[in-house]
Amino acid sequence: xxxxxxxxxxxxxTAAAAVDGGSVRKVLWVPQVLLAxxxxxxxxxxxxxxQADAVETFDLIGWGQWFRYVTGIVEVSGxxxxxxxxxxxxxxxxxxxxxxxxxxxxxxxxxxxxSLMPAAFAVVFAAIAWNRRHDTRELLHSLxx
Numbered sequence: 001x002x003x004x005x006x007x008x009x010x011x012x013x014t015a016a017a018a019v020d021g022g023s024v025r026k027v028l029w030v031p032q033v034l035l036a037x038x039x040x041x042x043x044x045x046x047x048x049x050x051q052a053d054a055v056e057t058f059d060l061i062g063w064g065q066w067f068r069y070v071t072g073i074v075e076v077s078g079x080x081x082x083x084x085x086x087x088x089x090x091x092x093x094x095x096x097x098x099x100x101x102x103x104x105x106x107x108x109x110x111x112x113x114x115s116l117m118p119a120a121f122a123v124v125f126a127a128i129a130w131n132r133r134h135d136t137r138e139l140l141h142s143l144x145x
Contacts, residue, residue, distance in 0.1 A: 025132075028127065028131055031124050031127075031128070032128060035079075035121065035124060035125075036080070037079075039079035039095075040075070040076055043075050044072045044074075044075030044076035046072075047069070047071055048069065050068075055068065060110060061110070071098070074094070078092075078095040079091075081094070082095075082128070087139070088135070089139075090136045092125040092129035092132065093125075093136065095121070095122075095125045096122050096126055096129065099125060100122065102115075102118035103115045103119055106118065
């Protein structure tokens with residue numbers, strides 16, 4: 001009796017796609033870390049500590065300072081999530097929503113020219129979310145168990 005083992009045959013295209021996908025995942029760590037640093041240091045923490053320009057901006061928005069705290073907490077949470085491999089896709093997805101709110105606020109209340117920055121961030125977050133979608137799906141399935 002001989003034991004047979006199944007061998008998986010990979011075509012050159014499949015092998016290249018696997019390598020390519022892994023390369024993209026590695027390359028995406030650069031914008032993830034940079035955006036996490038920005039969200040944490042330049043955006044989220046200043047909102048939470050009450051930096052003068054953040055307080056003034058949220059006065060202009062007109063929703064009250066509680067909204068500054070909520071936005072700061074979401075930004076800091078998103079930044080941390082971007083740095084945790086298993087949470088990165090979910091964090092990026094949530095940050096797309098935050099950027100949609102920022103774009104809308106800039107267009108309707110603040111300076112429309114500044115809506116370009118959250119729009120650019122949203123595109124990068126979308127790339128991260130798309131590339132990490134399998135991790136996100138796996139995470140959501142594990143929560144259902």
